[in-house]
Amino acid sequence: MAGAEGFVxxxxxxxxxxxxxxxxxxIESLLKQCKPVExxxxxxxxxxxxxxxxxxxxxxxxxxxRAIMAIKDVDGMFSSLDPEYxxxxxxxxxxxxxxxxxxTCDQCxxxxxxxxxxxxxxxxxxxxxxxxxxx
Amino acid sequence: MAxxxxxQFAQCITCHAWSPDxxxxxxxxxxxxxxxxxxxxxxxxxxxxxxxxxxxxxxxxWSARSNRIVTVSHDRNSYVWNQEGSEWVPTLVILxxxxxxxxxxxxxxxxxxxxxxxxxxxxxCYYEQExxxxxxxxxxxxxxSSVTSIAWHPNNILLATTSTDGKCRVFSTFIKGVxxxxxxxxxxxxxxxxxxxxxxxxxxSWAFGVKWSPSGNTLAYVGHNSMIYFVDxxxxxxxxxxxxxxxxxxxxxxxxxxxxxxxxxFDCNPLVFAADETGIWTFLRFLDERKTSTSGPKYGSQFSxxxxxxxxxxxxxxxxxxxxSSRTRGGVHENCINCVVPLREGGFTRTTRFxxxxxxxKIVTWNLxxxxxLLNYL
Numbered sequence: 001m002a003g004a005e006g007f008v009x010x011x012x013x014x015x016x017x018x019x020x021x022x023x024x025x026x027i028e029s030l031l032k033q034c035k036p037v038e039x040x041x042x043x044x045x046x047x048x049x050x051x052x053x054x055x056x057x058x059x060x061x062x063x064x065x066r067a068i069m070a071i072k073d074v075d076g077m078f079s080s081l082d083p084e085y086x087x088x089x090x091x092x093x094x095x096x097x098x099x100x101x102x103x104t105c106d107q108c109x110x111x112x113x114x115x116x117x118x119x120x121x122x123x124x125x126x127x128x129x130x131x132x133x134x135x
Numbered sequence: 136m137a138x139x140x141x142x143q144f145a146q147c148i149t150c151h152a153w154s155p156d157x158x159x160x161x162x163x164x165x166x167x168x169x170x171x172x173x174x175x176x177x178x179x180x181x182x183x184x185x186x187x188x189x190x191x192x193x194x195x196x197w198s199a200r201s202n203r204i205v206t207v208s209h210d211r212n213s214y215v216w217n218q219e220g221s222e223w224v225p226t227l228v229i230l231x232x233x234x235x236x237x238x239x240x241x242x243x244x245x246x247x248x249x250x251x252x253x254x255x256x257x258x259x260c261y262y263e264q265e266x267x268x269x270x271x272x273x274x275x276x277x278x279x280s281s282v283t284s285i286a287w288h289p290n291n292i293l294l295a296t297t298s299t300d301g302k303c304r305v306f307s308t309f310i311k312g313v314x315x316x317x318x319x320x321x322x323x324x325x326x327x328x329x330x331x332x333x334x335x336x337x338x339x340s341w342a343f344g345v346k347w348s349p350s351g352n353t354l355a356y357v358g359h360n361s362m363i364y365f366v367d368x369x370x371x372x373x374x375x376x377x378x379x380x381x382x383x384x385x386x387x388x389x390x391x392x393x394x395x396x397x398x399x400x401f402d403c404n405p406l407v408f409a410a411d412e413t414g415i416w417t418f419l420r421f422l423d424e425r426k427t428s429t430s431g432p433k434y435g436s437q438f439s440x441x442x443x444x445x446x447x448x449x450x451x452x453x454x455x456x457x458x459x460s461s462r463t464r465g466g467v468h469e470n471c472i473n474c475v476v477p478l479r480e481g482g483f484t485r486t487t488r489f490x491x492x493x494x495x496x497k498i499v500t501w502n503l504x505x506x507x508x509l510l511n512y513l
Contacts, residue, residue, distance in 0.1 A: 087379070120381025122361030129340035129360035129384075 013053040019046070020059045027067055036070040037080050043067035044088050048135040057135060064092045064135075069107055074114050086119040090127040091135045137422050138467045139488075140500040142179055144172065148492040150474045152197040152204070157478055160490075160498060161185075161204060163192035169206055171223075187214050187225045194239035194250070199479075201245050207236035213250055213260065215269060228269040230258045238284050244291045246313055251282030257296055259308045259328075274306055274329045283343045284387070289351040293332065293369075297342035303335040303356045305369055337364050337375055344387035346396075349485075355396050357385040363398060363408060365416045378408065380418045389475045391486040391503060395512035397422065399472035399491050405501065409512045419509070422501065423467055470495035485513055 023042060030039040043064040048057065071077050081089075093115065096108035116124065145164030152161050159173045159182065169185035169192055188208035197204050204216040204223065213228040213236060230236060234253035241248045250258040250271075255278040258271045280300035287294055294308050307326035308314075326332060338358035345356040354366040361384045367374040385400035396416075398406040405422040472493035477486045478500070492498045503509055 120361075121383050122379060122381045125359070125361040125384055126379065129358070132339040 012051060013056050016051060016053070016056045017059055020056070020063055024063050024066070027063060031067075031070050036067065036072065037077050039070060040064075040067040040077070040089075041081070041085060044085050044092070047088060048091070048133050061092065061095055061135065065096065065104065068092065068096065068111065069104070071107070071111065074110055077111075078114055078118055083119070086115060086123050087126050088135070090115060090119070090123050091130075094127055095135055136424070137501050137503070137506055138499050139502045139505075141467055141497055143495075143497050144170070144179070145496040147494050147496050148474070148498065149191060149193060150195050151490070151492045151498055152195040152476060153478060153490070154197055155199045155202055157480075161195050161197060162492060162498065163195060163206075164496070165191065167191060167208065167210075169195060169204075183223055185214075185216060185223055185225070187227075188212065190235075193235065193237050196239050196241050196248065198241045198245045203241075203245075205239050205241060205248050207239040207250050209235035211236060211252075213239065213258075213269075213271075215248075226269060228260055228271060230260070230271045231273060232256065232258065234281075237281060240285055240287055242287045242291050242308075243289050247291070247308065247310070249285045249287065249294055249308070251285045251296060253281040255280060255282070255298075257282055257285065257294065257306070259294070259310065261310055261313045272310065272328065274308075276329070277304060277306075277331055277334070283341070284345045284356070286345045286347050286354075288347050289349070293351075295345045295347065295354055295356070297345045297356050299341040301336075301338040301340055301342050301358065303337070303342055303345055303354070303364070303366075304331055305333040305354075306331055333369055333373060335364070335366060335373065335375065337377060338362065344385060344398075346388050346390050348390045348393050350393060353390070353393065355388050355390065357388055357398060357400070359384045361385075363388065363396070363416075365396075365410075367414070376416050378416050378418060380406065382406065386471065386473045387475045389477055389486070389489055391477070391489065392513050395509065397475060397489065399475045399493075401471045403466060403468040403470060403472060403493070403495075405472070405475070405491060407509065409509075422506070467499050468493050468495055468497060487513065 027039045027042050047060050093108045093112050096104045144162060147165040149163045149165050159171055161169055161171045163169050167188045167190055170181060171183040172179045173182050188210050190209035192206050192208045194207040207213045211232045213230050214225040215228060216223045216225050230250055232252045232254045236250050236252045238251040239248055247259055247261045257274040260269050260271045263270050278298050280298050282296050282298050284297045285294060292307055292309050294306050297303050307330045309328055341359040343357050347354055354369055357363045361380055363378050365376040383401035385398040387399050389397045391397055394410045396408040407419040407422055408416055409419045410416045470493050472491045474492045476490050478488040479486055487503045490498055490500045
């Protein structure tokens, strides 16, 4: 029984990876068209993947990371990013900060400051308190 | 000002309760005692000190009609206090818990009281005439963690609980010989003692502070993730609404009417939530004038120092100023508010006054009638 469940999970994971690959291609083309905010929205959509599979989470993080690093104008980004994305973006900012990579942390902190102004401390609390839907 | 009376009673207050005529207040000053104060002209005077518990008193409730005080403590015991002459006489209630008791509330008919505990159980206590003894019946199953808050439905049968496993549950507490059949209404019509009517799985973090609306049609509770949950049609197919807000999490809630809820917590300032004509709940504003919810780096809370560190020394100065100015602007509470109690007069459906207490040791009485923009919701 446990084996069967494991198989389903793996199958599910493959499907998610395929979707993320598809998303990645879409983001690359959006970035080529100089639409970094559209790329970020695409990256954040459908995440966190509804699985505990670390491979899927990592794959999605790579895609989101690509979109976050492409953001040049942080204020401009928030003028066109809807509030529904705030909570999930915050989760990925903390994932970015946890990498310890200098350019990633710099970029995440820049966005974090603006996001906190926009979404308040409640947004941070929702990110820290949620131990189930991790990214 | 929405706050009409402020008094510093102690360094820190864990919980408080008012006498039936609101002339006396009982509170625990963060130790094993319960102090009862009475207001003489303009001065609060200490009348009694109830000393029986061995550890911190975590819950006090003062029944409105029978004038009895029930207290629970981390020492795992509960006492019911009856006033005989000028003395308060305790009766021990053995809860049969192996962890701290955390909260207590009299049922609307005052023939039962419920205790939430760290032992993953809820005790329903009732008085047995023939033995002259309070009996505790336990709801042992279902809770996977500490029960942080409890709330009685106005029908005296249903009990809502919140727990640190993130869930809100509704139980039947029908006790043969105590409750009569005709007092059973709605979804609880054929449920036995301890039967779970509903489990709400909305929060992924600790849940605190549950309350029913005056009619018992709506349930509200809060999560430690800065969310508040509103549930209509409590029964087989509940309708839930989730409201995320931009400030620090809440610890307790209070329905002042069917359409307005006051939330208190780590932001040191009561939050007002209201439902519009279509029943959609939103965050309205802070009750205290201190803060407006404009954007900008105004982290006026204990979070500020951590934020200063996060953003480097230059920003530290800025956020530090924000704290100073918020204090001088006259925020009434200076620390987390963890208890909100209604001051009901006459009718049950409308509350215009309530009191809050918290870790700053103050008890603050609030009046909503001076708040013109809120009157529509009362």
